[in-house]
Amino acid sequence: MDMNEESSEARKLKCGDTSKCFELLESILDGEVDNSKEMLKEKLAKCQPCFEHFHLEQAIRDVLKNKCTKQAVPNELADSIRRQIQEIK
Amino acid sequence: MSEVQRRKYSQEEKNGIFDGEFMPHIDSMYNFAYRLTFDEDDAKDLVQDTYLKAYRFINSFEKGTNAKAWLFRILKNSFINEYRRKSKQPAKVDYQEVETYYNSDDVDYQSTSDMRADSVKDMLGDEISNALNSLAVDFRTVIILCDLEGFTYEEMSKILDIPIGTVRSRLHRARNLLKEKLQGYAKNMGYNTDEEE
Ligand SMILES: [Zn+2]
Helix, strand or coil, X not given: CCCCCCCCCCCECCCCCHHHHHHHHHHHHCCCCXXXXXXXXXXXXXXXXXXXXXXXXXXXXXXXXXXXXXXXCCCHHHHHHHHHHHHHC | CCCCCCCCCCHHHHHHHHHHHHHHHHHHHHHHHHHHHCCHHHHHHHHXXXXXXXXXXXXXXXXXXXXXXXHHHHHHHHHHHHHHHHCCCCCCCCHHHHHHHHCCCCCCCCCCCCCCHHHHHCCCHHHHHHHHHCCCHHHHHHHHHHHHCCXXXXXXXXXXXXXXXXXXXXXXXXXXXHHHHHHHHHHHHCCCCCCCC
């Protein structure tokens, strides 16, 4: 999605219903809305608060998904689990 | 889970399910456990206990269904029932956070942050992790499940035993709290958080 490039000149600066819009945008980002592409495109092209909110929310999700430090799983954990399962079999 | 279970799977089938459907999730399980307990040994114990329980109750698992969600639910319940109490580092609960945000599914979806997407993108992994870890456990949990593990609202609702509306509102609040923390970091680091007015 290359919506960063679009000019914001045509966007209105006040959102008609922030609460409803933002809830919808967040659901879309979480993958909970089907066929959201067209609706999303239109919304983001028309409304500056929605546009900004969407990109901030998207950035938050992206950094969480891609940058959140992962803890290395201790090597012996899987073996130790299998050993204990053997004992209760 | 009931103690009395029908015998459904043969020993061979049990082994197949355990190795083929349960064990592949050990990385995610450990990461979840570590972010709940903040302690390597507690996380190991918690994951181990979860797998032992999963094996013991394997007959109540439908082969081919969502094993990851099933395992996460067991882990979450074990954490609440056992580890939360004895944890070396008790879960940091910011009571004000919880009280202010906890009691209703109604959320006003307003923007609470003047943070900019670009300053979020510049953040380091450690900053993100620290901000996430500083959230109260219920808020931390929904973010882990949704953003780190990719569960749907419906799956989260089953894992956490809460309605989907609560999942949605809790997530929204959790992300707002996270934004506040990140914004604090951003200001300290001198990232630009000013609004272009
Ligand atoms: Zn709008």
